[in-house]
Amino acid sequence: MSALFILLGASLLVAGAFLIAFIWSVKTGQYDDDYTPSVRMLFDETLASSSKKEAAGMAKPDAQIHSTKSN
Amino acid sequence: MILEAKTETDLICCHCGETDFENPVREGTHVFCCQGCQMVYNLINKNGLCDYYVLNQTPGLNQRPEIRADKFAFLDDEHVKQKLISFTDGKQVRLTFYLPQMHCSSCIWLLENLRSLSPGIVSSRVDFPQRTVDVLYSEDLISLRKLAELLTHIGYEPHISLKDLDERSIKIIDRRRLIRLGVAGFCFGNIMMLSLPEYLSGNGVSDPNLHSLFSWLILALSLPVFFYSASEFYLSAWHGLKQRLLNIDAPIVLAIGITFFRSIYEIVTHTGAGYLDSMSGIVFFMLAGRAFQDYTHQSLSFDRDFKSYFPVSVCCKRNGEEVYVPVSQIKAGDRILIRSNELIPVDGMLFYGKALIDYSFVTGESNPVEKATGEILYAGGKQRGGEIELEVVKDVSQSYLTRLWNNSVFKEKKEKRAVFIDNLSKYFTWGLLSLALITGCYWFYQDSSKLLPAVTSILIVACPCAILLSATFTNGHIMRVLGRNGLYLKNASAIEALAASDMIIFDKTGTISQAKSAKIIYTGQELDFLGKQQIRSLARQSNHALSRAIAQELPSAPALKVDNYREYEGRGAEGDIQNVHVQMGSAQFLGISPGENAGFSTVYVKIANQIYGRFSLKNNYRKGMGAVISELGKKYKLALLSGDNDAEKNDLAKVFGITGHLCFDQSPEDKLNYILNLQKKGHRVVMIGDGLNDSGALMQSDVGIALSEDVNNFSPACDAILSAGDFEKLPHFLSFAKTAKKIILASFAISLLYNVVGLGFAMQGNLSPVTAAVLMPLSSVSILVFTALACKIAAYHIGFKLR
Numbered sequence: 001m002s003a004l005f006i007l008l009g010a011s012l013l014v015a016g017a018f019l020i021a022f023i024w025s026v027k028t029g030q031y032d033d034d035y036t037p038s039v040r041m042l043f044d045e046t047l048a049s050s051s052k053k054e055a056a057g058m059a060k061p062d063a064q065i066h067s068t069k070s071n
Numbered sequence: 072m073i074l075e076a077k078t079e080t081d082l083i084c085c086h087c088g089e090t091d092f093e094n095p096v097r098e099g100t101h102v103f104c105c106q107g108c109q110m111v112y113n114l115i116n117k118n119g120l121c122d123y124y125v126l127n128q129t130p131g132l133n134q135r136p137e138i139r140a141d142k143f144a145f146l147d148d149e150h151v152k153q154k155l156i157s158f159t160d161g162k163q164v165r166l167t168f169y170l171p172q173m174h175c176s177s178c179i180w181l182l183e184n185l186r187s188l189s190p191g192i193v194s195s196r197v198d199f200p201q202r203t204v205d206v207l208y209s210e211d212l213i214s215l216r217k218l219a220e221l222l223t224h225i226g227y228e229p230h231i232s233l234k235d236l237d238e239r240s241i242k243i244i245d246r247r248r249l250i251r252l253g254v255a256g257f258c259f260g261n262i263m264m265l266s267l268p269e270y271l272s273g274n275g276v277s278d279p280n281l282h283s284l285f286s287w288l289i290l291a292l293s294l295p296v297f298f299y300s301a302s303e304f305y306l307s308a309w310h311g312l313k314q315r316l317l318n319i320d321a322p323i324v325l326a327i328g329i330t331f332f333r334s335i336y337e338i339v340t341h342t343g344a345g346y347l348d349s350m351s352g353i354v355f356f357m358l359a360g361r362a363f364q365d366y367t368h369q370s371l372s373f374d375r376d377f378k379s380y381f382p383v384s385v386c387c388k389r390n391g392e393e394v395y396v397p398v399s400q401i402k403a404g405d406r407i408l409i410r411s412n413e414l415i416p417v418d419g420m421l422f423y424g425k426a427l428i429d430y431s432f433v434t435g436e437s438n439p440v441e442k443a444t445g446e447i448l449y450a451g452g453k454q455r456g457g458e459i460e461l462e463v464v465k466d467v468s469q470s471y472l473t474r475l476w477n478n479s480v481f482k483e484k485k486e487k488r489a490v491f492i493d494n495l496s497k498y499f500t501w502g503l504l505s506l507a508l509i510t511g512c513y514w515f516y517q518d519s520s521k522l523l524p525a526v527t528s529i530l531i532v533a534c535p536c537a538i539l540l541s542a543t544f545t546n547g548h549i550m551r552v553l554g555r556n557g558l559y560l561k562n563a564s565a566i567e568a569l570a571a572s573d574m575i576i577f578d579k580t581g582t583i584s585q586a587k588s589a590k591i592i593y594t595g596q597e598l599d600f601l602g603k604q605q606i607r608s609l610a611r612q613s614n615h616a617l618s619r620a621i622a623q624e625l626p627s628a629p630a631l632k633v634d635n636y637r638e639y640e641g642r643g644a645e646g647d648i649q650n651v652h653v654q655m656g657s658a659q660f661l662g663i664s665p666g667e668n669a670g671f672s673t674v675y676v677k678i679a680n681q682i683y684g685r686f687s688l689k690n691n692y693r694k695g696m697g698a699v700i701s702e703l704g705k706k707y708k709l710a711l712l713s714g715d716n717d718a719e720k721n722d723l724a725k726v727f728g729i730t731g732h733l734c735f736d737q738s739p740e741d742k743l744n745y746i747l748n749l750q751k752k753g754h755r756v757v758m759i760g761d762g763l764n765d766s767g768a769l770m771q772s773d774v775g776i777a778l779s780e781d782v783n784n785f786s787p788a789c790d791a792i793l794s795a796g797d798f799e800k801l802p803h804f805l806s807f808a809k810t811a812k813k814i815i816l817a818s819f820a821i822s823l824l825y826n827v828v829g830l831g832f833a834m835q836g837n838l839s840p841v842t843a844a845v846l847m848p849l850s851s852v853s854i855l856v857f858t859a860l861a862c863k864i865a866a867y868h869i870g871f872k873l874r
Binding site: 004005008012015018019022023026027029031032033034035036039040042043044 | 122176179180183197198199200201246249250253254257260261281284288
């Protein structure tokens with residue numbers, strides 16, 4: 001049975017560590033903005049890639065020509 | 072008038088996506104609608120930021136409206152600067168800009184890479200939900216003014232208002248609430264785990280050492296729940312009692328307290344296991360419910376006053392020099408310059424120049440007023456003519472417009488509380504207490520040893536947390552559904568106020584009529600194609616709103632060259648087109664007597680000395696306005712409060728029918744008092760308005776709904792913001808708010824069933840912790856499921872978007 005005492009202590013310790021981690025993350029503002037980081041992580045780190053794309057003729061801004069429906 | 076000769080292909084500006092432009096600027100394969108867009112494109116391209124265009128198609132902002140070069144001159148002022156910056160170490164400065172134009176991931180990307188555009192910028196970080204960017208820059212390399220100008224140049228003009236200078240308006244998120252919820256969840260989970268042996272065996276753990284360890288651990292874990300997480304209920308109940316109000320939190324505090332102390336007693340005396348698992352459970356669920364309900368639309372602001380609209384600085388003439396002075400420092404006697412399309416920030420006497428003032432902002436009157444030298448111009452008016460000079464007669468705080476804010480409505484922050492829930496809980500509480508009393512009396516005579524357990528069990532089981540849970544979760548769902556469909560509520564109490572309302576009051580200009588896309592009607596001798604071309608060519612030259620509207624309405628044939636063009640501010644314009652003299656303008660300008668109904672909204676046309684006819688501007692009512700009004704007229708009393716003149720009275724009388732009251736020429740105070748009178752008669756009023764002139768009425772009404780073409784734009788202080796495109800859904804919004812009440816009642820009935828079962832046990836005096844521990848989460852979870860499903864079904868039934 002004494003093993004149970006140790007395990008109980010250990011489990012509460014682990015759970016407590018997570019609680020402290022949670023409180024810390026709230027206090028440092030990690031829950032303040034729940035949208036921007038999800039977009040930010042998809043951006044390329046370096047700006048060089050875009051100039052390469054430009055050189056390869058991949059850059060988007062072309063005159064987009066639409067044919068309009070006859071009205 | 073769809074005579075537009077469209078070309079085979081339409082060009083799209085690859086910066087801003089504009090399709091309606093005449094003189095494309097080409098560069099390589101790229102097409103731009105104007106020089107401004109091309110310049111921004113080049114700047115972005117040069118600095119290797121072309122991903123801006125890869126992430127989204129045509130993400131840019133239109134550069135055509137020109138912004139005055141010295142608009143941000145006031146940022147050089149040290150006093151202003153100190154108030155804006157949040158941190159400085161002498162070299163590096165950090166501050167937050169509010170950029171309402173932010174709209175897509177490209178914006179985030181460009182704004183987070185600002186450092187590539189200027190070496191002075193160290194870093195920048197976007198908070199998209201709040202539409203802010205936090206910039207760190209070196210003061211040696213770039214000044215605050217240059218930084219603001221750079222942002223403006225790439226299309227994101229920072230919004231800096233008088234209010235920012237007075238107080239920090241960036242919202243501070245309450246993080247403590249989240250921590251309270253986290254702590255309650257942690258303790259609840261662990262207490263449940265430690266109580267598991269109790270649930271399974273029924274007699275607790277066989278080993279007495281282990282049993283007491285479990286009990287003490289549970290007790291220790293419940294302390295943070297009782298003393299920390301539940302503290303907001305104590306505060307709320309205390310505030311209620313101080314105002315002699317028995318709100319919903321009072322019986323909840325009673326239940327939590329009794330549960331806690333009885334459990335301590337049981338654990339200390341080894342007579343039982345206590346109900347601490349149930350207690351921490353209800354605290355956790357109730358906190359979760361409140362967090363769910365307090366879902367806010369972060370990017371929207373519901374608390375703006377006139378200060379948000381006013382310019383920060385004004386050009387002031389001092390000692391013969393033109394300097395920019397913060398508006399708050401303007402004193403009576405100063406000379407200020409107001410340029411075309413600028414807002415007058417203080418009451419002043421017209422000293423020099425031709426004033427043509429548009430007071431639509433303040434009064435709702437849509438036609439500009441001409442003022443002569445020596446007349447008093449009131450703050451809030453917009454100069455439509457050229458430059459004027461004013462002598463200030465009153466300080467900002469004493470101006471005509473500001474006076475409205477001295478009304479008591481704006482001074483007291485009235486708390487609009489959800490009365491329905493409190494009323495329900497009041498009956499519930501009294502019922503509960505009498506039940507406890509009866510049971511107490513019964514056991515007193517039968518078996519006095521069971522008196523205390525039975526009475527306390529009743530109070531534990533019948534905790535009104537179910538009412539609170541059903542209300543908070545239902546409100547949370549309703550607010551989300553309404554938000555997805557274009558009605559953004561400030562808080563949950565607005566739902567109840569909407570449901571309880573019996574009278575709806577509309578503003579006219581900007582609310583039921585669209586100020587921008589006014590309809591132009593031509594009356595007179597028929598114009599041939601050449602005539603239309605001539606008029607259009609002349610109208611194009613002018614910046615006046617009416618000329619612009621006329622030019623837009625006429626077919627887009629190639630514009631003709633106009634020689635000897637002359638514009639007479641506020642009166643008309645003339646010019647020679649292919650040697651034919653064309654004039655257009657007011658009746659006086661053309662030297663004829665004005666016809667009936669002629670005012671500023673009428674433009675006469677004279678070609679080669681012959682009067683052809685007149686263009687008149689008719690207010691364009693919002694799409695579906697008639698249907699909305701007649702639909703609402705069946706259930707509600709309606710009224711119209713307009714600051715405008717009564718020219719459209721007959722048209723509107725037909726729409727509103729005989730029961731609707733129509734009032735015209737209403738000042739902001741009149742509107743406020745009108746609503747106050749209705750409320751004194753016992754009406755519950757919903758006010759729908761848009762401008763600053765409605766702000767008093769919006770504040771006074773039970774629910775003030777501000778209508779806005781762009782919800783991220785500026786709307787006056789209100790309880791809800793309605794996106795103008797969703798105006799047609801107004802009757803649905805109101806009936807949906809009523810559904811909310813039914814859902815709350817239904818889920819309350821469900822929870823009452825559980826309570827009856829639990830009370831059955833409690834009154835006999837043998838409520839076991841297991842029964843309590845099963846009943847509590849079961850009732851909570853079934854309420855959560857029920858409210859979620861009921862709201863979805865109701866929304867689907869009405870035809871609302873769910874995602």
